[in-house]
Amino acid sequence: MSRLVFFYKDRPLFQQFIIAFIAVILCPILFMMMFSYYNGANEIKKRYEESFWKAAEAVNSDIREKIEELNELTLQMVxxxxxxxxxxxxxxxxxxxxxxxxxxxxxxxxxxxxxxxxxxxxxxxxxxxxxxxxxxxxxxxxxxxxxxxxxxxxxxxxxxxxxxxxxxxxxxxxxxxxxxxxxxxxxxxxxxxxxxxxxxxxxxxxxxxxxxxxHIMSSVAAGEVWVADGDGYLVYQPDTGKIGSHISEYMEMELFDEERGSFTVKLGGKPFFMAYVKDFPSGWISIFTIPVDQMEKPIQYLKTLLLYTLVIALPLTLLLGYYFSKSILEPIHQLEWYMKRLGQEKWEKVIGSIPGNEIGTLMLQYNEMVEQMQELVEKVYKAELQQSQDKLAKRNAQLQALQTQINPHFLYNTLGAINTYAMEADQREIEQMVNMLGKMLRYAVQNPLEPVKIADEVDHLQSYLTIMKYRYWLMPEIIWDVDSCMEQPILRLTIQPLVENVFQHAFGNGIREGHYICIRTHKGDQVLVEVEDNGIGIDGLAQGKYYRLDEVPGVTFGIGLNNVNKRIQLIYGEAYGIILYRNGTGGTTIRLVLPNI
Missing domain, CATH: 3.30.450 (Beta-Lactamase)
Structure with a gap:
């Protein structure tokens, strides 16, 4: 069986169609014809058998009743x-x-x-x-x-x-x-x-x-009736010359062992179907018989009809099978040709008439695949180009970072001299401002693409807020909620530009009592750093909706936020960066989305 399956699978598709057609169409047709013929023959035999049994029972009953009438007549007379x-x-x-x-x-x-x-x-x-x-x-x-x-x-x-x-x-x-x-x-x-x-x-x-x-029998079915007595002698037979002869002269007596039955026997070289019923207790046998060819005359008509049907249906079915397989195989061969062209890097869609069946769907999906592959190749090309540009930008950023480190000692020494003069003049405010500025400068001139801890960013932000305290006579309330993520890695100079943006835009009309800035962190599948304010808000932000930095309608952000967003995406990918949304106070929340590393 496995060899046959292997042989079938190894054949060309057209041969598989022919084999399947023969197995699925022709074989069932032949089987149904044979089944119909033999089932019809058995059904006819069964009907004759039932009809003959019923008639034989009626004959037995008629003879028995008539003999009883004759007995009553003789008894009444004597x-x-x-x-x-x-x-x-x-x-x-x-x-x-x-x-x-x-x-x-x-x-x-x-x-x-x-x-x-x-x-x-x-x-x-x-x-x-x-x-x-x-x-x-x-x-x-x-x-x-x-x-x-x-x-x-x-x-x-x-x-x-x-x-x-x-x-x-x-x-x-x-x-x-x-x-x-x-x-x-x-x-x-x-x-x-x-x-x-x-x-x-x-x-x-x-x-x-x-x-x-x-004349005694009330009903006689089609065919001839024989009547034999309990000893097997024929009491009646249409051929009157056989009346009185023993039934064993024509067939075996063992055929009548049962109470009723049927069989086929040859008489004079011709097959006859016989059905009999015994009468009890007399033992008389009523037998109905009919030539087999006469009995099977209706089925012979069916046999001829089935034969003619086969002669007509076979070539017609083969022709339909050929056109059916052709209608399937031609589009498949066409699709096969285009796929070979695809293997030769020739991106061609299927043209011409496309059938509306499953093969047509396959062709449409092939065209869609070619289109998607073309788009994918274009995307890969653009991605590689973008990757090259990102590498170049990263290299330029590293070069700029190195350039900022060329002469940092001159700035440190200058700020140190200013700090010394402030101390001598007992100017504590100037001393603290210069000290914080120098600290920020030392932090800022490091490589901006190398990660630090959130704790380092918080320390840098506090230096910035100290300087801002001297710039503004009224400061907003600063709320901290960052203890859960202090050891989390983050890029240098990412939080301070967010807070600086609040001072520049959220409180652009001046700082008043009740203003606050909340800096909080959260760690889950991602690390979130949020800077929330209750300032004037951004007009382009709709309530309950989140925006990427480049999606806020009618707003162009400055260098600070764009620099932070681009550096994060450059290092971690497009899925990360800055998200903005309008909070419940009407102000703005800037969310920094980072990977949980």
């Missing part, structure tokens, strides 16, 4: 005193025969029975003395001259006397009117008492020509 008396008379007593004839004409039940059951041949009453009289059925039935052979009737009665039950019970069997006759009769006979209940004195029997049995 219970009459006229019949009992007649059986005791001598065989040459013609007067008593005439009396019995007159009696029969007066008996309404007998006349009605014979007229309604015109298939009855004769009803014979024979005394053990040899006297005999017979009542005959409707003359419309097939004429048989042997019916009127009285000598043979007496002779038969003598034979029946030996085989009939001595207790007066009836018996049913096949017989001939006389020795050597070819017409079979179904006979119902019994012995009866003439002068006492214990001494049998006569015989009564009713004879029906076996060929007339279909």
């Amino acid at each position: 219970s009459q005193k006229e019949i009992k008396y007649f059986a005791l008379q001598r065989s040459d007593n013609y007067y008593e025969k005439y009396v019995v004839k007159q009696w029969g004409e007066r008996q309404l039940f007998l006349r009605r029975f014979l007229s309604q059951n015109n298939y009855i041949g004769r009803v014979s009453i024979v005394g053990d003395t040899g006297i005999e009289y017979s009542f005959y059925g409707d003359e419309g039935q097939e004429y048989d001259g042997d019916l009127y052979d009285h000598a043979s009737i007496v002779e038969k009665a003598d034979k029946y006397r030996e085989i009939l039950p001595a207790d007066g019970r009836s018996a049913v069997f096949l017989s001939h009117l006389k020795e050597g006759a070819h017409v079979n009769y179904l006979t119902v006979a019994r012995r009866f008492s003439a002068d006492s209940y214990f001494q049998m004195g006569g015989t009564i029997f009713v004879e029906i020509q076996a060929a007339m049995l279909p």
Whole structure:
């Protein structure tokens, strides 16, 4: 199985389509045709079987009821005193025969029975003395001259006397009117008492020509009906020449072991379907049979129809399969060609008609991929260019930092001399201002791209605020909340420019009582440094919205904030930098977003 799967997967796509088409379309069609044929044949057989069983049960019931009627007729007749008396008379007593004839004409039940059951041949009453009289059925039935052979009737009665039950019970069997006759009769006979209940004195029997049995049957299904007695002898068969023969001459008796069944058997070289039902307790068997070719005539029509359907559908299906596979494979081959061109660095989109199916979607996605790859290449080019520019800017910044360190001692010495004069003149304010300015200068001339601790930035900011205290006669309240992040790394000269921006813009109209500046830090996934004021605010900031430095509408910020923002993004990436928003007091909060390193 794995080899077949490997073989299938290793085939070209067109061959896979053909194999899949055969497996998915043709094989199921053939299977369904075969299934329909055999299922139809079985269904027809099942319907015939059920129909035959029902008809056979009806035949058994009809024969059983008719035999019971004949038994009742014979029992009713022999219970009459006229019949009992007649059986005791001598065989040459013609007067008593005439009396019995007159009696029969007066008996309404007998006349009605014979007229309604015109298939009855004769009803014979024979005394053990040899006297005999017979009542005959409707003359419309097939004429048989042997019916009127009285000598043979007496002779038969003598034979029946030996085989009939001595207790007066009836018996049913096949017989001939006389020795050597070819017409079979179904006979119902019994012995009866003439002068006492214990001494049998006569015989009564009713004879029906076996060929007339279909008159008894109320319903006969399509096909032929056979009837066999409990010993297996045919009581009725459409071919009257077979009546009286044993059923084993035509088929095995083992076929009838069950209460009911069906089978197929050859008769005269031709197959016949047969279904039978046994009658209990008599053991009689009713068999319905039909030639197999006649039974399967509807399915043969279906077989021919399916064959023609296959002849028409096969080439049509193959043609449709070819066009179906072509409609799929052509766009795939077209897409394959463009992808090879893509491998040769030729960025070409699929042009021409694009189907509206999944392959068309794949083509559109390919075009989108080519477009995105072109944009990506352009972005990579721009990123590399920006990276080169950033490296150059970083190098220039480092060069500028080095240049600021070329002659720092001259400035330090100058500030030291000013500080000395201030001390000699006892000018404490000038002394402190010069001292803080020198401290800021020493901090500022270091490399601005090298990180320091937030504690260093806070110390530098305090030096700045000390100088500002001498510049303004009224200072805003300074609120500190930075203890949680004092050891966190940060770029040099990043917090002081934010506070300087507050003095320049937030309190541009002057500092009043109640003004404050809050410096706070927070550490989570990122490190946040915020400078909050309750000054005049920035007009471009909407309440509840956050802005990047370059997104504030109608506002251009100065060198300080831009320098801080650019240095942070240069070192840490575009995701970091300065964020601004309007706080609850109407003032501005400047947030510095840094990575948590």
